[in-house]
Amino acid sequence: MEDHQLVKNKWLELLQFPLQGRSQKPRQKGLTMILDKGLGVEETRGLLETAGAYIDMIKLGFGTSALYPQKVLQEKIGLARYYGIDIYPGGTFLEIALHQDKLKEFLTMAKTMGYTAIEVSDGTVSISPEVRASAVAQAVDHGFKVLTEIGKKNPLDRVPIEKSLEQIHADLKSGASKIIVEGRETGKNTGLYDREGHIDRNHVALMLSAVDKPERIIWEAPLKEQQQELILDFGPDVNMGNIPPLELIALEALRVGLRGDTLRSIL
Template sequence: MTTSGAKKTWQELLQFPMGKRSAKPRTTGLTMIIDKGLGLGETRDLLNLAGDYIDFFKLGFGTSALYYNEVLEEKIHLVTSHGVDIYPGGTFLEVAVLQDKLRQYLAMARDFGFTAVEVSDGTIDMSLKLRAEAITTACEMGFKVLSEVGKKDPNNEFEIKEIVQLVNHDLSCGASHVIVEGRESGKAVGLYDKDGNLIMSELEELVYSINDATKLIWEAPIKEQQQELILRFGANVNIGNVNPHEVLALEALRVGLRADTLKAVLQRKNRN
């Protein structure tokens, strides 16, 4: 099945209540999904149905190492043929760093056909010098580079000022976007409390302190988190760690085709 030239007739009839979405290839309004083990058939179905709304396809953690080579190559080709960037999870790169095999890791990722990589230190400690080397080397090898800020252990979190410094550092080294840690749970990590609520004071401090908030990808696996980010930043906010089965649900939330954001549109109109 191909979606080339396919029509979406409903969109010719009705306008999106939250406004127009940016079209692919996008630099804002990005959606990054986390894949914990989709088969080839599931991946094909997902991309045929929702490929227009996926920008980054992350093979979570170090799961890339568990695929047979032929399956991994076919999956990567399938994803990239739909105009979606694909990359292995940042924890996988951290393992390579621990074993002093960063360059070999990047070379193998390129050989398999990955189009992007994630540079993170969510579990390990990485010096700024090594972090810069990882980003610049990956850029030189032709990858889109996403970096990540924040620790996976809630007892070892960064202060906002440290996150700001890392964001600015990584962007200056060549990262296209910086991911704000939220894990796949969205609770007791990064800007989320133990119940998964956004700590808005910290979010606002972060946004206020960096030059361009559109360079941030907010990991937000929970629908209420996604809703808050959309209402704060608009339909074209960058959202990551999305469940593959919830891509269309997120897109509907972005454009006001779900009650939660449609209600917000109506409330704004009534105030005006």
């Protein structure tokens, strides 16, 4: 790892993290993905200088990639790469490309601009299993790390859980490296969370039953109580996504027991 990515904090010469076992970057588990809804260049730089060691992936939410001045977009992508962070456009943006029959051009342009990962989802646009499999495979062929998302954004669009489990198997077979479970930005009223944001443990168990190892799954967990519960259940190295940038350091504190809510578990 390059020097600018190391956190040399003197407190760590004195105190131990209450929860042990947190992995360092580059890591395969314990990933944190932030949902970037419009950070400027200097904000991004400040965030990464402060907390780059705790970010593994940046999602430029929804289709916001198309709304930045090109220069701003390129600088954001460059900063992410400098800090060893994967950066990708939100799944909705690829859904739009598919809907406009521009998948190949989309992948080529994303590659040219420097994105390092691609999310394939059908949260809003309906996509056949064949098209989905092909999209994953093409993204892999273009050299991207491919993440697929399971879940619908609108409760009216929900599908039977068996269909989701089949989708996970198919995605992994097509070359996806991680499966993202939809939590939306609000963390409420998705398959994973009820209307108050409480985790449906049955849903969690079913998702886990479909993968070869738990770290295959990234749980979108925007709310603190969700993060806390996932850490208490699965330990510091559970993968979490849709983290608001302002909550990033607070999340890392939860992971390692530097906050009351998880510290309490070891007393």
